[in-house]
Amino acid sequence: MDDFSDIKISRRDLLIAGAISATASAVPSLAGAQPVPQSASPAPAMAPVMAKTSLRVNGQVRSLELDTRTTLLDALREHLQLTGTKKGCDHGQCGACTVIVDGRRINSCLTLAVMHDGASVTTIEGLGNPGKMHPMQAAFVKHDGYQCGYCTPGQICSAVAVLDEIRQGIPSHVTASLTEKPLLSAEEIRERMSGNICRCGAYSNIIDAITEVAGGKA
Ligand code: FES
Ligand code: FES
Numbered sequence: 001m002d003d004f005s006d007i008k009i010s011r012r013d014l015l016i017a018g019a020i021s022a023t024a025s026a027v028p029s030l031a032g033a034q035p036v037p038q039s040a041s042p043a044p045a046m047a048p049v050m051a052k053t054s055l056r057v058n059g060q061v062r063s064l065e066l067d068t069r070t071t072l073l074d075a076l077r078e079h080l081q082l083t084g085t086k087k088g089c090d091h092g093q094c095g096a097c098t099v100i101v102d103g104r105r106i107n108s109c110l111t112l113a114v115m116h117d118g119a120s121v122t123t124i125e126g127l128g129n130p131g132k133m134h135p136m137q138a139a140f141v142k143h144d145g146y147q148c149g150y151c152t153p154g155q156i157c158s159a160v161a162v163l164d165e166i167r168q169g170i171p172s173h174v175t176a177s178l179t180e181k182p183l184l185s186a187e188e189i190r191e192r193m194s195g196n197i198c199r200c201g202a203y204s205n206i207i208d209a210i211t212e213v214a215g216g217k218a
Helices: 011-023 072-079 135-142 152-167 186-192 203-213
Strands: 050-057 060-067 098-101 104-107 120-122
Touching: 050 072, 060 072, 072 098, 098 152, 104 152, 135 152, 135 203, 152 186, 152 203, 186 203
Parallel strands: 050 120
Antiparallel strands: 050 060, 098 104, 098 120
């Protein structure tokens, strides 16, 4: 049986060696193994690929040079400082990041900014401002369509696009017939707004606000 009694390595030395070997393969081990050569440069797959992207955001052309992995949400918030659009789940599950791109609402966390080169993007900042609110913003205020307000920019962008979808006759899951124009109803609005989650539960007030803008009785 081997005798290890003459090896003077403390427990602390072993822990340090373990931590070092996990991060730097070129460091020789305490057992005297030869250093493993370090790769000269990071793997090419890890290097960011940059691309020029131009977006028309709220009527203004904005030119950006972005890592191609940048989501539209991060481009708006982190590169253009348009922080009205919110990041809730970052996984397409809550609708807080909804913006309108070329007339259609999308979850901006689920799409890459470079995929929308040349597109028109409308965010909550582009719909209106406190001095001149969009009718949907005014209706949300009037009907208390929010509590904490975190989901509200996404709810309002979605609601504006929902009314356009109904006007254009685009059917939803609850439209009785695919060949008839959908009728404005609370059921249609609820179904179409179902991708926008409100943790505060302001749903009935949100429906009232949208119904009023649509010309119905809240
Ligand atoms: Fe995009 Fe939740 S942040 S859907
Ligand atoms: Fe708070 Fe909707 S108002 S999450």
